Amino acid sequence: DTEVTQTPKHLVMGMTNKKSLKCEQHMGHRAMYWYKQKAKKPPELMFVYSYEKLSINESVPSRFSPECPNSSLLNLHLHALQPEDSALYLCASSPEMPGDTQYFGPGTRLTVL
């Protein structure tokens, strides 16, 4: 199984809502990532988890809260988002190091009203 799954595919939320994005992989990978991608731009790294510990936070606002419950799951909790946070949120995993080949999920298209 070389697949990274993400749910939901689409999410519309108001600025006062709380929601969560979920990501799952069963490849035994020990590194997992959240990226944010705006239209016609490259993915921008948000968070890196290595062996279930947060290793990189790219100065992401606290309204985004990552969580890694176990080695296969990665969540991104969203609260009090702004319209400019609307984007495609991509999850990825790699065997061990960020420089390894990364496997991406299909993304969650988030719209904040």
Next chain:
Amino acid sequence: SQQGEEDPQALSIQEGENATMNCSYKTSINNLQWYRQNSGRGLVHLILIRSNEREKHSGRLRVTLDTSKKSSSLLITASRAADTASYFCATDEGAQKLVFGQGTRLTINP
């Protein structure tokens, strides 16, 4: 930080022609990777070339790496409509993270 810069930003060719896109980067790397992204979807890994390699092939893809010029190129031969996508190079920055270039939007016309 934006490690990789790509050229051209957009490329439109006829089916069957070859497509070449280039990537430049700024710091030393362990490897350079190329990814493809169909519209609004996740990225798909195409090929990884290590810093001690100069050329690598995978099917219709040919990647070159010139570490002295800090540049790489991706050649897609005999293009097909299904190759229409955005292509990103990515470099490992201090082995801590991947940094993606701005991307090349490739359109293959039938």
